Amino acid sequence: MKVAIADDDPIVCSSLSTILTATGTADVIWTANDGQSALKCFQAAGGRPDVLLLDVQMPGMDGLEAAERIIAVDPAARVLFLTTFADKEYISRALALGAKGYVIKQDVASVVPALQAVMAGQTVLGAEAVANLSLGKQEEQTRKDPSKPVPRRFQTLTDREHEIVALVADGLDNQAIASRLCLSEGTVRNHISAILAKTNLANRTQLAVEWLSSQES
Known part of the structure; x- marks a missing residue:
């Protein structure tokens, strides 16, 4: 598969690229360090990956806004959030935008199976994301x-x-x-x-x- 990575930490981009390439999971076609660059790369000729790994908090345009604009450009885009933030509001908004998954960055071992699941048409949530989202739903249900x-x-x-x-x-x-x-x-x-x-x-x-x-x- 073809994968792109947008993360404000160049070391994260480099590390993920190395893992995906070394394991034969994917070819990384581009990386970006902010949402505006990710949108620009996505819109460039040949820039549309099979899956876009996207961080939430980045300088300038954040990952959520970038995802919204990218999915507006291409409703079939597969966006998989990979972030350190398990905030239920972020998770809910990401899914509402049409993202295909939300995985917590600390669980690096889950990245490859998450990419494969998204390619297979599944929606993926990391365990911590599921737990935080369900807590929010429980609070709503009491009302x-x-x-x-x-x-x-x-x-x-x-x-x-x-x-x-x-x-x-x-x-x-x-x-x-x-x-x-x-x-x-x-x-x-x-x-x-x-x-x-x-x-x-x-x-x-x-x-x-x-x-x-x-x-x-």
Whole structure:
């Protein structure tokens, strides 16, 4: 795949380029150190990557504004945020803009699988991003009408499956869910497999994103 990187730290750009090239994951076609440069490179002839790795806080035009402008230019653009900031407002805005993922920079090992997932058409959220986003949704839910109808995608789920989906969206792994609900890990795995089949989702990350998004409306 062709990847571009926009980060205000040249060392981060260089390190990521080395990792992606050395592992045979991608060809890095350009790097930029601010949003304006990223937009200019993206609009240049031959400058559109398969995935753009984009930092949030950069001098001048930040990553969120750059993403908004880039996606306006090309609605099919795949933007994957890679940043140190797990602020729920940033995450919510990034997803609302149409970004394909939000990964925390400290988890470098997740970059390659995140790129591959985005190329496969998936939306990717790092574990810390999911946890912070779900905390925000929980705060909002305390102010919402409990009689709100269940979104269509989740209407066929049982009460137990709804519990499990909510815990997945909170960022809990199978062991933690099993402990919370007094179930075996095998039972939790079976429930999650059934939930994915009923909702036509590919993995627990997509499940968490869809559930959290459904709680906004």
